[in-house]
Amino acid sequence: MNQETPIERPIPHLFTPMTLRGVTARNRIVVSPMSQYAAVDAAPTDWHLVHLGKFAMGGAGIVFVEETAVEERARKTYHCPGIYNDAQTKAWRRVTDFLRDQDALSAIQLGHAGRKVATKAPWEGFAPLTTEDAEAGEPPWQGLAPSPIPVKPGALVPREMDRDDIKQVIASHVEATRRSMDAGFDICEIHGAHGYIVQQFLSPITNKRTDGYGGDIRGRMRFALELIEAVRAAWPADRPLFFRASCVDGKGGAWDIDDTVVLAKELKARGVDVIDCSSGGIDGPLTLAVVPRVPGYHVPYAERIRREAAIPTMAVGLITDAQQAEGYLAEGRCDLIALARELMWNPNWPVHAAQALRMGDPLDLLPPSYAWWLRRREEVRKLYPTGFEPV
Secondary structure (H helix, E strand, O other), rough: OEEOOOOOOOOOOHHOEEEEEEEEEEEOEEEEOOOOOOEEOOOHHHHHHHHHHHHHHHOEEEEEEEEEEOHHHOOOOOOOOOOOOOOHHHHHHHHHHHHHHOOOOEEEEEOOOOOOOEEEEEEOOEEEOOOHHHHHOOOOOOOOOOOOOOOOOOOOOOOOOOOHHHHHHHHHHHHHHHHHHHHHEEEEEEEOOOOOOOHHHHHOOOOOOOOOOOOOOOHHHHHHHHHHHHHHHHHHHOOOOOEEEEOOOOOOOOOOOOOOHHHHHHHOOOOOEEEEEOOOOOOOOOOOOOOOOOOOOOOHHHHHHHHEEEEEEEEOOOOOOOHHHHHHHHOOOOEEEEEEEHHHHHHHHHHHHHHOOOOOOOHOOHHHHHHHHHHHHHHHHHHHHOOOOOO
């Protein structure tokens, strides 16, 4: 009697490895940057090690640390991390070593808040620092911007950047890029979204310049493209470079998806490997004022950029279900799936997604010491059935 051959299921798209230049992510699940406002002297702490480490232990393929300032004055708050001195670089190395030990790629998002500096935490409404804060040891400081337009009432007017300032900010990104290499990161991303300095140059709402860094879209893209060229030259050729874009932003379509497609093509020509698709930041709090927050609300942008600019894309935004994520990948709408708050709720989301997609043994994603005990629990359940299904 012939024995039936077990049916081999194809590997779900979500768990197909992805190679970018010289590194390979074990799956397409990405931990999106999540600001924690818990840094001390702009260095990560044990909080960051545990916060980020549990996502790698839970099976994610790429783990982004939070947005990290390229210089001291680039921080949003006194409690944001940076990578502009040796102590910070060494502290990040502790994190990347652990992520690597858990078979996850480590990624850093480099940012400069520009005019969005000297604020309190988001749960205090990103309120500008005041004289009372100064008396408590946290005085406000003046930010930089393409044009001297404050981010909100009560905030200091930023200093309009001259050519020397532009060169200096690009140099700060280059130095931070080199430090990111020393800190052991596998992937570097430039934060060009959420109202930060790169987007401040891109948007006609915040860029009123009349020189070569303003005017039409070509002039407004100049700062971003010069910065990317400098960073790509400093970042190793065998490591991927990402760019986070606010695909749409501003009242009345001041920056729209057509503009982002143009930008993405130029970024690709300069060595960017993935466009990380987000929205908002110039007018109003991040995405709230621009894009309705429906499940997968950035996927349409990722799909169009992927198709028209011929560059891999990453989508984030209310992606919470395994079948939902798998569908986006299977339909060719994006190449990477990023989650943030869903992973705060469930750090082992990748394992549960593997189970939902019926992929081999989902416990293979966990550290061996976890997997062994959980398999043993399942064996015991089979021996002593209770009639209750585990939740």
